[in-house]
Amino acid sequence: MSYDVSESELLASGHVACPGCGAPMAVRYALKALGENTVLIVVASCWSIIAGPFPYTAAQVPLLHTLFATGGSVASGVKAGLEARGLQDTTVLTLAGDGGTFDIGIQALSAAVERNEDFIYMCYDNEAYMNTGIQRSSATPWGAWTTTTPVKHPKDQPKKDMVAIMAAHRIPYTATATIAYPEDLIRKVQKAKSIRGSKFLHVLAPCPSGWKSEPSQSVLLSRLAVESCIFPLYEVEHGEEYRITVWPKARVPVQKYLRLQGRFAHLRDEDIGRIQENVDDEWQKLVTRSDRAKAPGNVDQAF
Amino acid sequence: MTYQISFRNEGEMPDLPVSSGTTLYNTTGTWRYVRPVYRNKTSPCNVACPAGEDIAQYLGLVAKGKYQEARLRILEENPFPGVCGRVCPHPCESECNRAELGGSISIHMVERFLADLAGGAPVQRLPSNAPAGATVAIVGSGPAGLSCAYQLARRGYPVTVFEAWDDLGGTMRLGIPAYRLPRHVLDAEIAAIARLGVEMCTGRRLGDNLSTADLRAFSAVFLAVGQQKSRALEVAGEDAQGVVAGLDFLRRVNLGMPVEVGARVAVVGGGNTAMDAARAALRLGAQTVTVLYRRSRYEMPAIAEEVQEAQDEGICFEFLTTPVRVLTEDGAIRGLQCVRMQLGAPDGTGRRRPEPLAGSEYTLNVDVLIPALGQEADLAFLEHWAGGGLAQTLSMANGLLETDAAAQSSQTGIFVGGDSATGFGTVAHAVGSGKRAALAIDRYLHGEDLNGFPALDQHVHAAPRDLDPAVVRFADLNLAYFEELPRPEPKQRPAIERKRDFAEVTDGLDEQQVQQEAHRCFSCGTCNGCDTCWLYCPDVSISRVDHSDYQVNYDYCKGCGICAQECPRRAIVMEEELKWKK
Ligand SMILES: Cc1cc2nc3c(=O)[nH]c(=O)nc-3n(C[C@H](O)[C@H](O)[C@H](O)COP(=O)(O)OP(=O)(O)OC[C@H]3O[C@@H](n4cnc5c(N)ncnc54)[C@H](O)[C@@H]3O)c2cc1C
Ligand code: SF4
Ligand code: SF4
Ligand code: SF4
Numbered sequence: 001m002s003y004d005v006s007e008s009e010l011l012a013s014g015h016v017a018c019p020g021c022g023a024p025m026a027v028r029y030a031l032k033a034l035g036e037n038t039v040l041i042v043v044a045s046c047w048s049i050i051a052g053p054f055p056y057t058a059a060q061v062p063l064l065h066t067l068f069a070t071g072g073s074v075a076s077g078v079k080a081g082l083e084a085r086g087l088q089d090t091t092v093l094t095l096a097g098d099g100g101t102f103d104i105g106i107q108a109l110s111a112a113v114e115r116n117e118d119f120i121y122m123c124y125d126n127e128a129y130m131n132t133g134i135q136r137s138s139a140t141p142w143g144a145w146t147t148t149t150p151v152k153h154p155k156d157q158p159k160k161d162m163v164a165i166m167a168a169h170r171i172p173y174t175a176t177a178t179i180a181y182p183e184d185l186i187r188k189v190q191k192a193k194s195i196r197g198s199k200f201l202h203v204l205a206p207c208p209s210g211w212k213s214e215p216s217q218s219v220l221l222s223r224l225a226v227e228s229c230i231f232p233l234y235e236v237e238h239g240e241e242y243r244i245t246v247w248p249k250a251r252v253p254v255q256k257y258l259r260l261q262g263r264f265a266h267l268r269d270e271d272i273g274r275i276q277e278n279v280d281d282e283w284q285k286l287v288t289r290s291d292r293a294k295a296p297g298n299v300d301q302a303f
Numbered sequence: 304m305t306y307q308i309s310f311r312n313e314g315e316m317p318d319l320p321v322s323s324g325t326t327l328y329n330t331t332g333t334w335r336y337v338r339p340v341y342r343n344k345t346s347p348c349n350v351a352c353p354a355g356e357d358i359a360q361y362l363g364l365v366a367k368g369k370y371q372e373a374r375l376r377i378l379e380e381n382p383f384p385g386v387c388g389r390v391c392p393h394p395c396e397s398e399c400n401r402a403e404l405g406g407s408i409s410i411h412m413v414e415r416f417l418a419d420l421a422g423g424a425p426v427q428r429l430p431s432n433a434p435a436g437a438t439v440a441i442v443g444s445g446p447a448g449l450s451c452a453y454q455l456a457r458r459g460y461p462v463t464v465f466e467a468w469d470d471l472g473g474t475m476r477l478g479i480p481a482y483r484l485p486r487h488v489l490d491a492e493i494a495a496i497a498r499l500g501v502e503m504c505t506g507r508r509l510g511d512n513l514s515t516a517d518l519r520a521f522s523a524v525f526l527a528v529g530q531q532k533s534r535a536l537e538v539a540g541e542d543a544q545g546v547v548a549g550l551d552f553l554r555r556v557n558l559g560m561p562v563e564v565g566a567r568v569a570v571v572g573g574g575n576t577a578m579d580a581a582r583a584a585l586r587l588g589a590q591t592v593t594v595l596y597r598r599s600r601y602e603m604p605a606i607a608e609e610v611q612e613a614q615d616e617g618i619c620f621e622f623l624t625t626p627v628r629v630l631t632e633d634g635a636i637r638g639l640q641c642v643r644m645q646l647g648a649p650d651g652t653g654r655r656r657p658e659p660l661a662g663s664e665y666t667l668n669v670d671v672l673i674p675a676l677g678q679e680a681d682l683a684f685l686e687h688w689a690g691g692g693l694a695q696t697l698s699m700a701n702g703l704l705e706t707d708a709a710a711q712s713s714q715t716g717i718f719v720g721g722d723s724a725t726g727f728g729t730v731a732h733a734v735g736s737g738k739r740a741a742l743a744i745d746r747y748l749h750g751e752d753l754n755g756f757p758a759l760d761q762h763v764h765a766a767p768r769d770l771d772p773a774v775v776r777f778a779d780l781n782l783a784y785f786e787e788l789p790r791p792e793p794k795q796r797p798a799i800e801r802k803r804d805f806a807e808v809t810d811g812l813d814e815q816q817v818q819q820e821a822h823r824c825f826s827c828g829t830c831n832g833c834d835t836c837w838l839y840c841p842d843v844s845i846s847r848v849d850h851s852d853y854q855v856n857y858d859y860c861k862g863c864g865i866c867a868q869e870c871p872r873r874a875i876v877m878e879e880e881l882k883w884k885k
Contacts, residue, residue: 002832002833002834003835009843011843012325012326013326013327013331013858013859014306014326014328014329014331014859015329015842016326016329016331017841018861019334019335019841019862019863020841020861020863021841024841028841052326055308055317055321055322055323055324056308056324056326056328056329057322057324057326058325058326060325063322179839182838208863215863215864216864217868218841218863218865219839219869220868220869
């Protein structure tokens with residue numbers, strides 16, 4: 001066994017992510033895919049901290065810190081500036097959390113991709129405003145505890161379907177990825193790099209502090225999210241062509257994923273049953289919509 | 304090297320807040336309260352191998368295409384990979400974790416493949432360690448004796464092996480037939496031992512033309528005389544002509560002496576000797592060969608594969624039956640009177656005791672009867688033992704020579720092993736036993752203490768690797784990294800063809816299949832350079848060179864434990880930082 005992953009290391013140790021955080025992993029892989037000729041735009045998020053305080057940086061490429069709502073607009077401007085300087089080949093990668101993407105940044109993001117600006121927007125989704133103290137976002141899944149959706153009133157709305165929103169913009173490339181599948185993530189970033197126009201990557205990144213999970217289990221959780229079909233790995237081209245890129249080896253019940261996380265500890269069996277039903281439905285829809293040619297026989301069965 | 308940046312005054316600061324250094328200034332290792340430590344653990348196959356082979360490691364070498372290195376690694380522990388790759392009942396495979404995901408690794412077939420490689424480098428001698436003038440005598444040239452001779456000769460000892468017969472190899476040669484163990488394989492492995500300078504004295508039987516006084520001339524003695532006596536049938540007429548004990552029958556066959564089998568052969572017994580005698584008789588032209596066993600197939604001690612092969616070749620089995628009298632005519636056998644049995648209450652071994660069924664006697668026409676009820680140690684030489692300048696005779700335990708964990712007999716300087724002392728009854732056990740004796744003799748001749756040898760049912764290593772003794776079981780593995788893959792089965796010559804001659808029955812695996820096995824191996828507990836830990840470390844704190852020499856940079860590792868959790872084969876442990884601070 002060995003991985004098809006570049007040796008280049010553009011993320012430095014010493015960054016201040018919590019132990020077991022998925023966010024630096026996502027960026028490490030993205031930078032392996034993109035190489036040095038990259039500019040990072042970091043929207044206010046955990047990564048604003050992770051990157052380290054002035055005068056230090058964890059990323060070995062130019063990194064621009066910016067405001068919550070500006071991921072799409074700053075990237076557009078930076079790209080225009082690079083092009084004005086003749087630096088057509090430099091990739092602009094916006095890095096934003098779920099808050100800066102699903103909630104606060106959606107207007108600028110929608111506008112930028114509607115203009116089909118040439119940049120990659122990577123949302124590392126840890127499903128709440130984590131570094132400000134675990135407040136719910138529109139990416140927080142139904143039933144989850146956060147400090148603003150306490151156990152007595154856990155979140156009562158489903159997670160916003162951001163990929164569908166981006167696909168609806170008919171941008172050239174939209175994809176999901178997660179840290180347990182670095183080769184898939186890297187391939188998608190490379191593919192995004194090779195396409196001109198707007199690309200959106202939705203990366204699930206476990207957060208041990210906010211998920212109340214074991215730091216050592218971040219990769220495990222990321223894998224279970226995929227194997228349980230809670231977070232399927234797929235890509236969408238031009239808003240039309242859906243393709244599942246990683247089929248679950250064997251579908252696992254959502255319970256396995258949920259029960260490892262303290263933020264779901266209060267869920268009753270019937271709540272989990274409801275989540276399972278919903279996941280089954282969504283998975284079926286995705287399978288129906290996607291190119292089924294590569295579907296192995298055993299993954300369609302529901303629980 | 305310092306990564307710290309300090310501005311002495313405002314003027315030194317940039318106009319815009321631009322970074323000028325990396326976060327390497329920030330040694331996040333101080334956050335850690337547990338630390339990952341690379342520590343290879345023990346695989347269940349390694350524990351189970353009686354010859355002490357480091358299976359997990361050599362399969363890893365095979366996977367990398369390093370066949371000669373893998374072969375030499377086996378040879379550190381066992382000079383008989385060609386033999387064991389063929390005849391060992393492979394207890395390692397019974398314990399293999401792969402059994403749960405497609406079938407256990409065909410370990411013996413990889414071992415056989417490596418042993419059969421052409422042009423292998425000769426086994427390496429070790430730097431000579433023998434005290435001046437020390438010499439060792441070994442009685443018996445079976446796998447125990449030769450394994451001991453081999454390990455001592457590699458360490459520079461002058462070793463003399465005394466063997467009663469004219470041929471070397473013990474039961475490997477006198478018992479196991481050539482269709483299971485081709486003689487060129489055995490010959491080559493014995494020749495390699497002789498090439499180390501071991502003096503082989505054949506035709507010397509202890510108690511006969513070799514005396515205990517002769518042995519006194521050596522600084523240490525290893526007795527490994529095996530079990531050469533067939534257990535008697537204990538029925539009337541068993542000394543008739545045409546009744547020949549299983550071991551004697553096989554010895555004659557294997558030494559190429561003339562043997563009459565007649566048309567109808569009956570073999571009594573359910574062990575390997577019975578299977579070998581039956582299949583050999585068939586190959587010598589017997590028309591019908593019937594194996595009589597007093598319990599059911601389920602209780603047969605023979606290796607299951609061998610029973611199947613015998614059945615495929617047309618050997619008949621009659622279970623739950625036992626002979627009560629040999630019918631004779633003019634001193635020669637003419638038939639066998641048997642009685643049917645039924646299984647009663649469990650006996651001391653946990654197996655149900657067979658009891659005769661009243662009135663069920665019947666007669667079988669038989670030309671040759673081969674009782675193969677098991678073997679015992681022939682320790683007749685002990686009668687002359689005390690006279691040979693030795694004060695007392697050796698102590699016995701359960702019909703075998705008494706031994707302790709360091710292979711010592713009841714007399715200082717006399718070591719014992721193999722079937723005549725342990726009674727374990729496989730070549731691999733004998734190899735392990737001989738090695739144990741060699742290591743003990745080496746220590747004894749240096750005047751060192753002989754405590755600390757593992758118990759007899761645990762295995763010794765001549766070249767142990769630094770391994771945590773914790774055994775990695777199936778449930779310990781990270782199954783996300785493994786898929787179900789089938790075990791390749793070797794080809795066998797068709798029964799109709801193979802039962803006519805003594806040529807080898809089972810083919811080896813080809814290189815591609817061997818690669819498949821090496822890659823199917825989980826490498827339980829042993830890092831095989833898969834890079835998983837390196838890839839997932841969120842803190843970029845793991846370095847490595849060319850898939851080896853993995854190192855954690857403790858300056859930055861936060862102790863999240865992802866590497867240990869994800870390692871597919873559990874080669875990383877998390878340890879409390881406090882323990883390391885001390
Ligand atoms: C028919 C048969 C089939 C078997 N098949 C298998 C198998 O498939 N796989 C497996 O793992 N094991 C098998 N075994 C068991 C295996 O052969 C023995 O466990 C193993 O050979 C024991 O090794 P040893 O060195 O202790 O004794 P042995 O191999 O028996 O060697 C003892 C040697 O000592 C010599 N000797 C005895 N007395 C004296 C004396 N007084 N003076 C000098 N020399 C003496 C003998 O001639 C012999 O050469 C089989 C055994 C038999 C009988
Ligand atoms: S999978 Fe490999 S290391 Fe593990 S028990 Fe089997 S042979 Fe040994
Ligand atoms: S993850 Fe792979 S490379 Fe790392 S210790 Fe385990 S086996 Fe070795
Ligand atoms: S994955 Fe990295 S940070 Fe986590 S314990 Fe292992 S070496 Fe340390």
